[in-house]
Amino acid sequence: MKAWLVATLTLVAPVAIAQKQVNVYNWSDYITEDALRSFTQETGIKVVYDVYDNNEVLSAKLLAGRSGYDLVFPSARPFAARHVASGLYLPLDKSKLPNWKNLYPDVLKGLASIDPGNAHLMPYMWGTTGIGYNVDKVAQVMGKDFKVDSWKVLFDPATAKKLSSCGIALLDDEVEGLGAALIYLGKAPKSGNVADLTAVTNLYQPIRPSIRYFSSSRYIDDLANGDICIAMGYSGDVLQARDRAAEAENGVNIAYAIPKEGAIRWVDSAAIPKDAKNVAEAHAFLDYLMRPAVIASITNYVTYANGNQAATASVDPDIRNDPGIYPPPAVAAKLIDDTLPSNAEQRPRVRAWTKIKTGR
Ligand code: SPD
Numbered sequence: 001m002k003a004w005l006v007a008t009l010t011l012v013a014p015v016a017i018a019q020k021q022v023n024v025y026n027w028s029d030y031i032t033e034d035a036l037r038s039f040t041q042e043t044g045i046k047v048v049y050d051v052y053d054n055n056e057v058l059s060a061k062l063l064a065g066r067s068g069y070d071l072v073f074p075s076a077r078p079f080a081a082r083h084v085a086s087g088l089y090l091p092l093d094k095s096k097l098p099n100w101k102n103l104y105p106d107v108l109k110g111l112a113s114i115d116p117g118n119a120h121l122m123p124y125m126w127g128t129t130g131i132g133y134n135v136d137k138v139a140q141v142m143g144k145d146f147k148v149d150s151w152k153v154l155f156d157p158a159t160a161k162k163l164s165s166c167g168i169a170l171l172d173d174e175v176e177g178l179g180a181a182l183i184y185l186g187k188a189p190k191s192g193n194v195a196d197l198t199a200v201t202n203l204y205q206p207i208r209p210s211i212r213y214f215s216s217s218r219y220i221d222d223l224a225n226g227d228i229c230i231a232m233g234y235s236g237d238v239l240q241a242r243d244r245a246a247e248a249e250n251g252v253n254i255a256y257a258i259p260k261e262g263a264i265r266w267v268d269s270a271a272i273p274k275d276a277k278n279v280a281e282a283h284a285f286l287d288y289l290m291r292p293a294v295i296a297s298i299t300n301y302v303t304y305a306n307g308n309q310a311a312t313a314s315v316d317p318d319i320r321n322d323p324g325i326y327p328p329p330a331v332a333a334k335l336i337d338d339t340l341p342s343n344a345e346q347r348p349r350v351r352a353w354t355k356i357k358t359g360r
Contacts, residue, residue: 021046022281025061025069027268028053028217029240030125032301039288045281053217054172055079062088062273069273070282073124076267077338078175078346080121081114089120089271096283097122099290102310111269114340121269122286123307125236125299128265128327128335129176130258132219132238137166137229151184151259154232157206164210167228172214174353175338179264180232189264189336192345197352204356214357220244226252235324236304243303256324258331265335267307 020043028051036047052058055075061067062083074080083089094100100122107123115121133148141162153159160168171177179189181200191197212228219231224244231238238256245252270289272282289295295306296314305325312320319325327335341349 019046020044020278020281021048022070022278022285023048023050023068024071024285025050025052025058025067026071026073027051029220029237030073030268030302030304032298035289035294035298038294039285043284043288045284047285053215056174059083066275067273068277070276070278071270071272071285073268073270075175075338076111076114076121076123076269078340080269080271081340083271084115084120088274090274090276090279091119092122092272092286093283096280097287097290099287102290102292102308104307104309107267107307110267110337115269120271122271122290124268124270124289125302125304125306126265126267127235127304127325128258128263129171129173129180129232129234130238130256130263130324132223132231132233132241132254132256134166134223134226134229135253135255137226138163141166141229148230148255148257149260151180151261153230153259155181155184155203155207157210160207160210163230164212167212167222167230168210169219169222169228169231169233170211170214171219171232171234172216172357174349175266176232176234176264177214177356178349178353179336180259183262183264183336184259186261188339190339190341190345192341192348194348197348201352201355208356208359223254224248224250224252226250236302239303239322239324258324258327258334260334262334262336264338265332266338 022045024047036049040046058072058074059079074083103123108118111121111123112118131148138148178200181203182189182191182196185199187196219233220237220241222228223231223241235256242254245254270286276282290308292308292311292314295308296311299306300316300319303325
């Protein structure tokens with residue numbers, strides 16, 4: 001072939017145009033398929049979506065570097081706070097986020113204490129950690145007048161033993177697992193005090209044989225199907241279990257309780273890892289998530305409150321008035337915002353939690 005012909009063919013040969021994409025790593029059961037599909041339809045950006053159910057798993061990937069993710073959703077305290085302090089995130093380019101104005105000023109103010117100037121973290125959803133339960137099975141085992149209104153339901157060995165017959169699950173979450181026990185003992189949920197943590201391990205020790213498993217996601221389906229009857233759980237996940245059971249019309253009746261001793265209120269945020277490859281696409285996806293109609297429809301499905309003030313009017317009234325999702329003032333007064341243990345407090349906490357989980 002003549003040289004000039006080869007050159008011409010090379011020039012006109014079709015070049016595959018790479019589709020833009022964004023690699024998202026979020027908690028499981030925390031978005032709608034419809035939101036992902038609509039984003040791609042509108043922008044042409046493909047969303048590669050992976051899920052986790054534990055902040056430690058996300059942290060390990062970020063600390064190792066080259067996670068391959070362009071957008072991640074750490075819980076604000078202590079995780080996102082530590083990530084920001086370690087320089088793991090890119091500053092957000094607010095000029096690419098016109099919907100930032102829709103966010104709640106109070107939520108932003110809360111995040112600014114761990115992320116000065118709200119430079120890296122966008123508030124996504126917030127919720128509480130309490131107790132999810134199968135109303136009829138618990139009544140069957142404990143008697144119809146038994147109330148699920150205290151952490152005692154999980155931490156009293158005699159009660160736990162009885163409830164183990166229908167299945168108890170706990171979160172695989174050090175912050176929440178230790179936090180609930182510390183609140184029950186009247187201590188600060190972020191305590192790293194060795195005496196407090198010994199009291200916590202002593203509290204778990206007699207109930208440990210009654211715990212079927214530790215998982216931060218499996219309990220949703222298990223509650224909905226009637227395979228367990230009680231779980232320490234995240235508010236929206238328990239209410240998703242309630243909705244799944246109702247949809248399946250399987251006669252399982254799930255409720256969520258915020259214990260009278262108090263509970264942790266947490267916020268999950270979104271951030272762009274420092275080594276993200278698709279930064280423009282990550283900003284486009286973040287801005288899309290801050291559209292009132294988009295985030296309200298996600299809230300309506302995942303049953304978590306969001307950090308978007310402009311979305312409130314579009315949230316389904318049933319969700320807005322659900323005390324498990326938006327706790328009324330008397331309950332809110334008992335909530336303790338997630339906190340940030342120091343490194344010195346963290347070490348004994350990790351040791352205590354490992355001991356509790358392994359039962360050794
Ligand atoms: N299925 C979504 C669950 C989100 C829970 N994030 C909160 C963690 C609190 N430590």
